[in-house]
Amino acid sequence: MRVEHLLNYCRVYPCLAGMLLLSACATPRGTGDLGIIIERASGSVQVIETSQRTRLARISGLGDLSHASAVYSRDARFAYVFGRDGGLTKIDLLRGRVAKRIVQAGNSIGGAISQDGRLIAVSNYEPGGVKVFAADTLALLADIPAGSGDDQRRSKVVGLVDAPGNRFVYSLYDAGEIWIADMRNPRAPRVQKFADVGRQPYDGTVTPDGHYYIAGLFGEDGLALLDLWQPSLGVRRVLDGYGRGRQPLPVFKMPHMDYWALSNDTAFVPAVGRHEVLMIDQKNWKEAGRIDVAGQAVFVIARPDGRQVWVNFAPPENDKVQVIDTLSRKVIQTLKPGKAVLHMEFTPRGEQVWISVRDENRVDVYDTATFERLASLPADKPSGIFFTARAHRIGQ
Amino acid sequence: MRSVKHQAGVILAVLGVLWMIPVFAGIPLARQSELLYLLEQDCGSCHGLTRRGGLGPPLTAQALTGKPAAMLREIILNGRPGTPMPPWKGFLNEQEVDWLIHVLITGKTHAR
Numbered sequence: 001m002r003v004e005h006l007l008n009y010c011r012v013y014p015c016l017a018g019m020l021l022l023s024a025c026a027t028p029r030g031t032g033d034l035g036i037i038i039e040r041a042s043g044s045v046q047v048i049e050t051s052q053r054t055r056l057a058r059i060s061g062l063g064d065l066s067h068a069s070a071v072y073s074r075d076a077r078f079a080y081v082f083g084r085d086g087g088l089t090k091i092d093l094l095r096g097r098v099a100k101r102i103v104q105a106g107n108s109i110g111g112a113i114s115q116d117g118r119l120i121a122v123s124n125y126e127p128g129g130v131k132v133f134a135a136d137t138l139a140l141l142a143d144i145p146a147g148s149g150d151d152q153r154r155s156k157v158v159g160l161v162d163a164p165g166n167r168f169v170y171s172l173y174d175a176g177e178i179w180i181a182d183m184r185n186p187r188a189p190r191v192q193k194f195a196d197v198g199r200q201p202y203d204g205t206v207t208p209d210g211h212y213y214i215a216g217l218f219g220e221d222g223l224a225l226l227d228l229w230q231p232s233l234g235v236r237r238v239l240d241g242y243g244r245g246r247q248p249l250p251v252f253k254m255p256h257m258d259y260w261a262l263s264n265d266t267a268f269v270p271a272v273g274r275h276e277v278l279m280i281d282q283k284n285w286k287e288a289g290r291i292d293v294a295g296q297a298v299f300v301i302a303r304p305d306g307r308q309v310w311v312n313f314a315p316p317e318n319d320k321v322q323v324i325d326t327l328s329r330k331v332i333q334t335l336k337p338g339k340a341v342l343h344m345e346f347t348p349r350g351e352q353v354w355i356s357v358r359d360e361n362r363v364d365v366y367d368t369a370t371f372e373r374l375a376s377l378p379a380d381k382p383s384g385i386f387f388t389a390r391a392h393r394i395g396q
Numbered sequence: 397m398r399s400v401k402h403q404a405g406v407i408l409a410v411l412g413v414l415w416m417i418p419v420f421a422g423i424p425l426a427r428q429s430e431l432l433y434l435l436e437q438d439c440g441s442c443h444g445l446t447r448r449g450g451l452g453p454p455l456t457a458q459a460l461t462g463k464p465a466a467m468l469r470e471i472i473l474n475g476r477p478g479t480p481m482p483p484w485k486g487f488l489n490e491q492e493v494d495w496l497i498h499v500l501i502t503g504k505t506h507a508r
Contacts, residue, residue, distance in 0.1 A: 041445065066445040084444055107449055125450060156451065218480055250475060250482035253441055254451065315438060
Protein backbone atom coordinates (compact mmCIF):
# COMPACT_ATOMS: atom_id res chain seq x y z
CA MET A 1 0.00 0.00 0.00
CA ARG A 2 1.32 3.40 -0.93
CA VAL A 3 1.77 5.96 1.80
CA GLU A 4 -0.72 8.37 0.23
CA HIS A 5 -3.40 5.67 0.28
CA LEU A 6 -2.70 4.99 3.91
CA LEU A 7 -2.95 8.69 4.72
CA ASN A 8 -6.28 8.88 2.85
CA TYR A 9 -7.60 5.97 4.86
CA CYS A 10 -6.48 7.73 8.00
CA ARG A 11 -8.42 10.80 6.96
CA VAL A 12 -11.58 8.76 6.42
CA TYR A 13 -11.13 6.55 9.45
CA PRO A 14 -9.37 8.64 12.14
CA CYS A 15 -9.30 5.63 14.45
CA LEU A 16 -6.98 3.93 11.95
CA ALA A 17 -4.41 6.69 12.58
CA GLY A 18 -4.74 6.04 16.29
CA MET A 19 -4.23 2.32 15.80
CA LEU A 20 -1.15 2.90 13.65
CA LEU A 21 0.24 5.18 16.33
CA LEU A 22 -0.50 2.63 19.03
CA SER A 23 1.17 -0.16 17.12
CA ALA A 24 4.18 2.09 16.55
CA CYS A 25 4.31 2.76 20.28
CA ALA A 26 3.90 -0.89 21.04
CA THR A 27 7.15 -1.75 19.23
CA PRO A 28 9.49 -2.60 22.07
CA ARG A 29 12.52 -0.42 22.43
CA GLY A 30 15.10 0.35 25.07
CA THR A 31 15.69 3.73 26.65
CA GLY A 32 19.50 3.69 26.93
CA ASP A 33 19.94 6.10 24.03
CA LEU A 34 17.12 8.45 25.00
CA GLY A 35 17.19 11.83 26.63
CA ILE A 36 15.31 15.06 27.05
CA ILE A 37 15.96 18.64 26.02
CA ILE A 38 14.43 21.40 28.13
CA GLU A 39 12.78 24.18 26.14
CA ARG A 40 12.92 26.75 28.88
CA ALA A 41 10.71 29.56 27.64
CA SER A 42 7.87 27.49 26.24
CA GLY A 43 7.60 25.15 29.22
CA SER A 44 8.13 22.06 27.09
CA VAL A 45 10.58 19.21 26.74
CA GLN A 46 11.64 17.19 23.74
CA VAL A 47 12.27 13.47 24.01
CA ILE A 48 15.17 12.62 21.70
CA GLU A 49 17.29 9.58 20.86
CA THR A 50 21.00 9.84 20.25
CA SER A 51 21.56 6.87 17.88
CA GLN A 52 19.79 8.36 14.87
CA ARG A 53 19.69 11.84 16.44
CA THR A 54 15.97 12.36 16.09
CA ARG A 55 13.15 13.84 18.11
CA LEU A 56 10.61 11.30 19.35
CA ALA A 57 8.12 13.53 21.15
CA ARG A 58 7.48 17.02 22.41
CA ILE A 59 5.64 17.45 25.70
CA SER A 60 4.31 20.80 26.87
CA GLY A 61 2.56 22.24 29.88
CA LEU A 62 5.50 21.98 32.31
CA GLY A 63 5.40 25.57 33.56
CA ASP A 64 8.43 27.83 34.05
CA LEU A 65 11.45 25.77 33.03
CA SER A 66 14.16 28.39 33.42
CA HIS A 67 17.01 26.59 35.15
CA ALA A 68 15.11 23.30 34.94
CA SER A 69 16.96 20.03 35.46
CA ALA A 70 16.06 16.36 35.39
CA VAL A 71 16.90 12.98 36.87
CA TYR A 72 15.86 9.49 35.76
CA SER A 73 14.13 6.52 37.30
CA ARG A 74 16.43 3.53 37.65
CA ASP A 75 14.65 1.72 34.80
CA ALA A 76 15.47 4.83 32.72
CA ARG A 77 11.90 5.02 31.48
CA PHE A 78 10.77 8.06 33.44
CA ALA A 79 12.32 11.49 33.66
CA TYR A 80 11.60 13.72 36.64
CA VAL A 81 11.78 17.36 35.60
CA PHE A 82 12.30 20.04 38.26
CA GLY A 83 10.88 23.40 37.17
CA ARG A 84 11.71 26.84 38.51
CA ASP A 85 8.10 27.42 39.58
CA GLY A 86 8.12 24.44 41.94
CA GLY A 87 6.68 22.05 39.38
CA LEU A 88 7.77 18.41 39.53
CA THR A 89 6.80 16.50 36.40
CA LYS A 90 7.25 12.79 35.79
CA ILE A 91 7.57 12.07 32.09
CA ASP A 92 7.09 8.72 30.42
CA LEU A 93 9.76 8.65 27.72
CA LEU A 94 8.29 5.67 25.89
CA ARG A 95 4.75 6.99 25.75
CA GLY A 96 5.96 10.55 25.19
CA ARG A 97 3.64 12.09 27.72
CA VAL A 98 3.29 13.37 31.26
CA ALA A 99 2.75 10.52 33.72
CA LYS A 100 2.23 12.72 36.77
CA ARG A 101 2.70 16.36 37.67
CA ILE A 102 2.55 18.32 40.91
CA VAL A 103 3.48 21.84 41.97
CA GLN A 104 5.22 21.37 45.29
CA ALA A 105 6.71 24.77 46.14
CA GLY A 106 6.82 28.38 44.98
CA ASN A 107 10.35 28.40 43.64
CA SER A 108 12.71 25.49 43.24
CA ILE A 109 16.08 24.71 41.76
CA GLY A 110 16.71 21.01 41.25
CA GLY A 111 16.59 17.57 42.72
CA ALA A 112 17.90 14.03 42.93
CA ILE A 113 16.68 10.44 43.03
CA SER A 114 17.67 8.16 45.89
CA GLN A 115 20.03 5.20 45.67
CA ASP A 116 17.12 2.73 45.78
CA GLY A 117 15.18 4.69 43.18
CA ARG A 118 12.15 5.09 45.44
CA LEU A 119 12.54 8.71 46.51
CA ILE A 120 12.68 12.01 44.67
CA ALA A 121 14.10 14.95 46.63
CA VAL A 122 13.56 18.54 45.48
CA SER A 123 15.56 21.53 46.68
CA ASN A 124 13.51 24.66 47.10
CA TYR A 125 14.30 28.36 47.30
CA GLU A 126 10.85 29.40 48.44
CA PRO A 127 10.00 28.17 50.96
CA GLY A 128 13.64 27.19 51.55
CA GLY A 129 14.06 23.50 52.22
CA VAL A 130 13.89 20.00 50.79
CA LYS A 131 10.79 17.95 50.09
CA VAL A 132 10.91 14.23 49.46
CA PHE A 133 8.36 12.39 47.32
CA ALA A 134 7.60 8.79 46.41
CA ALA A 135 9.09 8.21 42.96
CA ASP A 136 6.10 6.21 41.74
CA THR A 137 3.18 8.37 42.90
CA LEU A 138 4.87 11.70 43.74
CA ALA A 139 3.14 11.54 47.13
CA LEU A 140 4.84 13.74 49.74
CA LEU A 141 6.81 11.71 52.28
CA ALA A 142 8.95 14.27 54.09
CA ASP A 143 9.35 18.03 54.34
CA ILE A 144 12.66 19.29 55.73
CA PRO A 145 12.65 23.09 56.20
CA ALA A 146 16.11 24.63 55.83
CA GLY A 147 15.84 26.80 58.92
CA SER A 148 18.96 27.69 60.84
CA GLY A 149 20.13 30.00 63.57
CA ASP A 150 18.13 31.12 66.58
CA ASP A 151 15.27 32.43 64.49
CA GLN A 152 15.23 29.38 62.20
CA ARG A 153 15.48 31.66 59.17
CA ARG A 154 14.86 29.64 56.01
CA SER A 155 17.69 29.35 53.54
CA LYS A 156 17.65 28.68 49.81
CA VAL A 157 18.77 25.12 49.17
CA VAL A 158 21.29 24.38 46.40
CA GLY A 159 23.54 21.54 45.27
CA LEU A 160 21.21 18.67 46.21
CA VAL A 161 22.68 15.27 45.33
CA ASP A 162 22.08 11.66 46.24
CA ALA A 163 24.73 9.65 48.06
CA PRO A 164 25.10 5.98 48.96
CA GLY A 165 23.12 4.86 52.00
CA ASN A 166 19.91 6.43 50.69
CA ARG A 167 21.15 9.84 51.73
CA PHE A 168 20.63 13.24 50.19
CA VAL A 169 23.28 15.91 50.66
CA TYR A 170 22.73 19.62 50.01
CA SER A 171 23.90 23.13 50.84
CA LEU A 172 22.15 26.11 52.41
CA TYR A 173 23.03 29.17 50.33
CA ASP A 174 22.10 31.87 52.85
CA ALA A 175 23.23 30.10 56.00
CA GLY A 176 26.46 28.60 54.65
CA GLU A 177 25.72 25.07 55.85
CA ILE A 178 25.82 21.54 54.44
CA TRP A 179 23.20 19.02 55.52
CA ILE A 180 23.03 15.25 55.11
CA ALA A 181 19.53 13.77 55.20
CA ASP A 182 19.49 10.05 55.89
CA MET A 183 16.32 8.74 54.24
CA ARG A 184 16.44 5.08 55.24
CA ASN A 185 13.16 5.79 56.97
CA PRO A 186 11.61 8.11 54.38
CA ARG A 187 8.92 9.49 56.65
CA ALA A 188 11.39 10.22 59.44
CA PRO A 189 14.59 11.62 57.93
CA ARG A 190 17.64 11.95 60.15
CA VAL A 191 19.47 15.15 59.37
CA GLN A 192 23.09 15.84 60.17
CA LYS A 193 24.10 19.51 59.90
CA PHE A 194 27.46 21.15 59.27
CA ALA A 195 27.65 24.88 59.96
CA ASP A 196 30.17 27.53 58.88
CA VAL A 197 31.22 25.75 55.71
CA GLY A 198 31.93 29.05 53.93
CA ARG A 199 30.03 32.01 52.51
CA GLN A 200 27.30 31.45 49.92
CA PRO A 201 27.70 27.88 48.70
CA TYR A 202 26.19 28.20 45.19
CA ASP A 203 26.12 24.57 44.05
CA GLY A 204 27.44 21.18 45.04
CA THR A 205 28.22 17.77 43.66
CA VAL A 206 29.69 14.41 44.65
CA THR A 207 32.61 12.46 43.32
CA PRO A 208 31.48 9.65 40.97
CA ASP A 209 32.01 7.07 43.74
CA GLY A 210 29.87 9.06 46.18
CA HIS A 211 32.78 9.41 48.58
CA TYR A 212 33.08 13.21 48.76
CA TYR A 213 30.58 16.05 48.60
CA ILE A 214 31.99 19.34 47.33
CA ALA A 215 30.24 22.71 47.48
CA GLY A 216 31.50 25.64 45.42
CA LEU A 217 31.54 28.92 47.33
CA PHE A 218 30.49 32.21 45.78
CA GLY A 219 31.18 34.48 48.75
CA GLU A 220 34.82 33.51 49.11
CA ASP A 221 37.57 31.80 47.16
CA GLY A 222 37.46 28.11 47.92
CA LEU A 223 35.39 24.95 48.07
CA ALA A 224 33.87 23.11 51.02
CA LEU A 225 34.67 19.40 51.16
CA LEU A 226 32.80 16.74 53.14
CA ASP A 227 33.99 13.13 53.36
CA LEU A 228 30.76 11.11 53.19
CA TRP A 229 32.56 7.97 54.31
CA GLN A 230 33.62 9.78 57.48
CA PRO A 231 31.23 12.69 58.02
CA SER A 232 32.37 12.93 61.62
CA LEU A 233 35.59 14.49 60.32
CA GLY A 234 33.52 17.54 59.39
CA VAL A 235 33.71 19.96 56.51
CA ARG A 236 37.06 21.30 55.46
CA ARG A 237 38.07 24.03 53.09
CA VAL A 238 40.03 23.28 49.95
CA LEU A 239 41.63 25.65 47.45
CA ASP A 240 41.31 28.35 50.07
CA GLY A 241 42.11 31.80 48.71
CA TYR A 242 42.65 30.67 45.13
CA GLY A 243 42.06 34.25 43.99
CA ARG A 244 45.25 35.26 45.84
CA GLY A 245 43.62 38.46 47.03
CA ARG A 246 42.98 39.80 43.56
CA GLN A 247 39.70 41.60 42.94
CA PRO A 248 37.28 39.11 41.40
CA LEU A 249 35.88 39.82 37.93
CA PRO A 250 32.11 40.26 37.61
CA VAL A 251 30.14 37.04 37.14
CA PHE A 252 27.22 37.45 34.73
CA LYS A 253 25.94 33.94 35.22
CA MET A 254 26.47 31.65 38.18
CA PRO A 255 28.76 28.69 37.53
CA HIS A 256 27.39 25.17 38.00
CA MET A 257 28.72 21.95 39.42
CA ASP A 258 26.55 19.56 37.47
CA TYR A 259 28.82 16.55 37.75
CA TRP A 260 32.31 16.20 39.17
CA ALA A 261 34.73 16.50 36.23
CA LEU A 262 37.39 13.95 37.01
CA SER A 263 40.31 12.85 34.89
CA ASN A 264 43.11 10.66 36.09
CA ASP A 265 42.86 11.73 39.77
CA THR A 266 42.60 15.39 38.78
CA ALA A 267 39.33 17.28 39.15
CA PHE A 268 38.43 20.34 37.08
CA VAL A 269 36.21 23.06 38.56
CA PRO A 270 35.17 26.56 37.51
CA ALA A 271 36.90 29.42 39.32
CA VAL A 272 34.46 32.10 40.46
CA GLY A 273 35.32 35.61 39.28
CA ARG A 274 38.43 34.43 37.40
CA HIS A 275 38.65 33.32 33.81
CA GLU A 276 40.25 30.06 34.83
CA VAL A 277 39.50 26.40 35.32
CA LEU A 278 41.04 25.16 38.55
CA MET A 279 42.63 21.73 38.84
CA ILE A 280 42.56 19.80 42.09
CA ASP A 281 44.72 16.79 42.86
CA GLN A 282 42.15 14.46 44.35
CA LYS A 283 44.78 12.45 46.23
CA ASN A 284 45.58 15.36 48.56
CA TRP A 285 42.93 17.97 47.62
CA LYS A 286 45.58 20.55 46.79
CA GLU A 287 45.58 22.79 43.75
CA ALA A 288 47.23 21.06 40.80
CA GLY A 289 47.31 24.12 38.57
CA ARG A 290 44.95 26.30 36.61
CA ILE A 291 44.12 26.81 32.97
CA ASP A 292 43.26 30.16 31.37
CA VAL A 293 39.98 30.04 29.50
CA ALA A 294 37.91 32.49 27.45
CA GLY A 295 35.66 33.78 30.23
CA GLN A 296 33.81 32.94 33.43
CA ALA A 297 33.27 29.17 33.18
CA VAL A 298 29.71 27.97 33.81
CA PHE A 299 29.83 24.22 33.16
CA VAL A 300 33.14 22.35 33.33
CA ILE A 301 32.40 18.77 32.35
CA ALA A 302 34.63 15.83 31.59
CA ARG A 303 34.04 13.52 28.66
CA PRO A 304 33.14 10.16 30.21
CA ASP A 305 36.64 8.79 29.51
CA GLY A 306 38.19 11.85 31.17
CA ARG A 307 40.47 12.65 28.25
CA GLN A 308 38.75 15.96 27.49
CA VAL A 309 37.05 18.62 29.56
CA TRP A 310 34.50 20.89 27.88
CA VAL A 311 33.74 24.37 29.17
CA ASN A 312 31.03 26.91 28.40
CA PHE A 313 30.84 30.49 29.62
CA ALA A 314 28.82 33.30 31.15
CA PRO A 315 27.97 36.36 29.03
CA PRO A 316 29.57 37.97 27.12
CA GLU A 317 31.59 34.88 26.12
CA ASN A 318 28.53 32.65 26.01
CA ASP A 319 28.82 32.00 22.29
CA LYS A 320 31.92 29.84 22.85
CA VAL A 321 32.84 26.37 24.02
CA GLN A 322 36.42 25.44 24.83
CA VAL A 323 37.92 21.98 24.98
CA ILE A 324 40.77 21.19 27.37
CA ASP A 325 43.03 18.26 26.65
CA THR A 326 43.56 16.75 30.10
CA LEU A 327 46.92 15.23 29.23
CA SER A 328 48.62 18.43 28.05
CA ARG A 329 46.29 20.56 30.25
CA LYS A 330 45.84 23.03 27.41
CA VAL A 331 42.85 24.41 25.55
CA ILE A 332 43.01 22.57 22.24
CA GLN A 333 39.83 23.79 20.62
CA THR A 334 37.56 26.83 20.73
CA LEU A 335 34.18 26.30 19.11
CA LYS A 336 31.62 28.99 18.40
CA PRO A 337 28.29 27.21 18.26
CA GLY A 338 26.35 30.49 18.44
CA LYS A 339 24.73 32.90 20.87
CA ALA A 340 23.96 31.67 24.38
CA VAL A 341 25.43 28.20 24.76
CA LEU A 342 23.65 27.00 27.90
CA HIS A 343 24.46 23.33 28.42
CA MET A 344 26.40 20.35 27.12
CA GLU A 345 25.71 16.64 27.53
CA PHE A 346 27.86 13.73 26.39
CA THR A 347 26.46 10.51 25.00
CA PRO A 348 27.06 7.69 27.50
CA ARG A 349 30.51 6.82 26.16
CA GLY A 350 31.39 10.29 24.98
CA GLU A 351 31.74 10.05 21.20
CA GLN A 352 29.26 12.89 20.77
CA VAL A 353 28.36 15.95 22.74
CA TRP A 354 25.02 17.71 22.46
CA ILE A 355 25.12 21.48 22.95
CA SER A 356 22.12 23.74 23.46
CA VAL A 357 22.39 27.12 21.74
CA ARG A 358 19.51 29.07 23.20
CA ASP A 359 19.39 32.18 21.03
CA GLU A 360 19.82 30.20 17.83
CA ASN A 361 16.97 27.84 18.79
CA ARG A 362 19.18 24.84 18.06
CA VAL A 363 20.80 21.86 19.69
CA ASP A 364 24.04 21.00 17.92
CA VAL A 365 25.68 17.61 17.99
CA TYR A 366 29.48 17.51 17.75
CA ASP A 367 31.89 14.65 17.21
CA THR A 368 34.26 14.90 20.18
CA ALA A 369 37.20 13.41 18.27
CA THR A 370 37.06 15.62 15.16
CA PHE A 371 35.05 18.58 16.57
CA GLU A 372 32.85 18.44 13.47
CA ARG A 373 29.23 19.33 13.77
CA LEU A 374 27.32 16.17 12.96
CA ALA A 375 23.76 17.37 13.24
CA SER A 376 21.57 20.18 14.37
CA LEU A 377 18.09 19.81 15.84
CA PRO A 378 15.57 22.63 16.08
CA ALA A 379 14.50 23.45 19.64
CA ASP A 380 12.66 26.37 21.21
CA LYS A 381 15.15 28.25 23.47
CA PRO A 382 16.86 25.03 24.58
CA SER A 383 18.63 24.88 27.93
CA GLY A 384 19.41 21.69 29.87
CA ILE A 385 20.06 18.42 28.04
CA PHE A 386 19.79 15.21 30.08
CA PHE A 387 20.46 11.70 28.81
CA THR A 388 19.23 8.52 30.48
CA ALA A 389 22.80 7.44 31.34
CA ARG A 390 22.28 9.67 34.38
CA ALA A 391 19.89 7.02 35.73
CA HIS A 392 22.82 4.93 36.85
CA ARG A 393 25.18 7.55 38.19
CA ILE A 394 25.64 8.24 41.86
CA GLY A 395 24.82 11.83 42.72
CA GLN A 396 21.85 12.46 40.42
CA MET B 397 7.22 91.64 22.04
CA ARG B 398 5.09 90.21 24.78
CA SER B 399 3.63 87.65 22.39
CA VAL B 400 7.09 86.55 21.30
CA LYS B 401 8.01 85.93 24.93
CA HIS B 402 4.75 84.11 25.38
CA GLN B 403 5.46 81.96 22.37
CA ALA B 404 8.92 81.21 23.64
CA GLY B 405 7.45 80.16 26.96
CA VAL B 406 4.98 77.88 25.27
CA ILE B 407 7.67 76.38 23.11
CA LEU B 408 9.88 75.77 26.15
CA ALA B 409 7.00 74.21 28.03
CA VAL B 410 6.12 71.99 25.08
CA LEU B 411 9.76 71.04 24.64
CA GLY B 412 9.93 70.24 28.33
CA VAL B 413 6.94 67.92 28.10
CA LEU B 414 8.29 66.40 24.91
CA TRP B 415 11.60 65.89 26.70
CA MET B 416 9.83 64.08 29.51
CA ILE B 417 7.93 61.75 27.23
CA PRO B 418 10.55 60.59 24.80
CA VAL B 419 13.35 60.08 27.32
CA PHE B 420 13.14 56.49 26.16
CA ALA B 421 12.41 57.28 22.55
CA GLY B 422 16.16 57.57 22.05
CA ILE B 423 16.36 53.80 22.42
CA PRO B 424 15.66 52.32 18.99
CA LEU B 425 12.98 49.66 18.87
CA ALA B 426 15.50 47.00 17.87
CA ARG B 427 17.58 47.82 20.96
CA GLN B 428 14.45 47.81 23.12
CA SER B 429 13.71 44.27 22.03
CA GLU B 430 17.33 43.29 22.79
CA LEU B 431 16.93 44.79 26.24
CA LEU B 432 13.70 42.93 26.87
CA TYR B 433 15.40 39.74 25.77
CA LEU B 434 18.30 40.42 28.14
CA LEU B 435 15.81 41.10 30.94
CA GLU B 436 13.96 37.87 30.33
CA GLN B 437 16.91 35.58 29.68
CA ASP B 438 19.98 36.97 31.44
CA CYS B 439 18.36 38.72 34.40
CA GLY B 440 15.98 35.75 34.36
CA SER B 441 18.77 33.26 35.02
CA CYS B 442 18.93 34.52 38.62
CA HIS B 443 15.63 36.38 39.06
CA GLY B 444 13.44 33.91 37.14
CA LEU B 445 11.94 34.10 33.66
CA THR B 446 8.76 35.39 35.24
CA ARG B 447 10.79 37.66 37.59
CA ARG B 448 9.44 35.88 40.62
CA GLY B 449 12.91 35.28 41.94
CA GLY B 450 15.55 32.58 42.08
CA LEU B 451 18.94 32.88 43.68
CA GLY B 452 18.30 36.60 43.25
CA PRO B 453 15.24 38.37 44.71
CA PRO B 454 11.96 38.74 42.81
CA LEU B 455 11.71 41.71 40.40
CA THR B 456 7.95 41.87 40.08
CA ALA B 457 6.30 45.30 40.26
CA GLN B 458 4.94 44.30 43.67
CA ALA B 459 8.38 43.31 44.96
CA LEU B 460 9.87 46.61 43.76
CA THR B 461 7.19 48.79 45.35
CA GLY B 462 8.78 51.54 47.41
CA LYS B 463 12.29 50.94 46.09
CA PRO B 464 13.70 54.24 44.77
CA ALA B 465 14.55 54.20 41.07
CA ALA B 466 17.92 55.80 41.82
CA MET B 467 18.84 52.88 44.08
CA LEU B 468 17.75 50.33 41.48
CA ARG B 469 19.78 52.18 38.81
CA GLU B 470 22.85 52.14 41.05
CA ILE B 471 22.49 48.41 41.73
CA ILE B 472 21.99 47.51 38.07
CA LEU B 473 24.86 49.68 36.83
CA ASN B 474 27.38 48.93 39.56
CA GLY B 475 26.24 45.67 41.10
CA ARG B 476 25.71 44.90 44.75
CA PRO B 477 28.85 43.99 46.70
CA GLY B 478 28.52 40.91 48.87
CA THR B 479 25.91 39.39 46.58
CA PRO B 480 26.15 37.73 43.14
CA MET B 481 24.57 40.80 41.47
CA PRO B 482 27.22 41.96 38.98
CA PRO B 483 27.64 45.45 37.46
CA TRP B 484 25.86 45.65 34.10
CA LYS B 485 27.37 48.97 33.03
CA GLY B 486 29.44 47.25 30.37
CA PHE B 487 26.23 46.03 28.73
CA LEU B 488 23.78 48.87 29.50
CA ASN B 489 23.94 52.66 29.57
CA GLU B 490 22.04 54.79 32.09
CA GLN B 491 19.16 55.53 29.75
CA GLU B 492 18.72 51.83 29.03
CA VAL B 493 18.80 51.01 32.73
CA ASP B 494 16.13 53.65 33.42
CA TRP B 495 14.02 52.19 30.65
CA LEU B 496 14.36 48.69 32.11
CA ILE B 497 13.39 49.96 35.57
CA HIS B 498 10.36 51.62 33.97
CA VAL B 499 9.45 48.30 32.34
CA LEU B 500 9.86 46.45 35.63
CA ILE B 501 7.76 48.87 37.64
CA THR B 502 5.00 49.64 35.14
CA GLY B 503 5.07 46.49 33.07
CA LYS B 504 4.93 48.78 30.04
CA THR B 505 7.56 49.21 27.36
CA HIS B 506 6.51 52.73 26.36
CA ALA B 507 6.80 55.93 28.40
CA ARG B 508 3.14 56.41 29.18
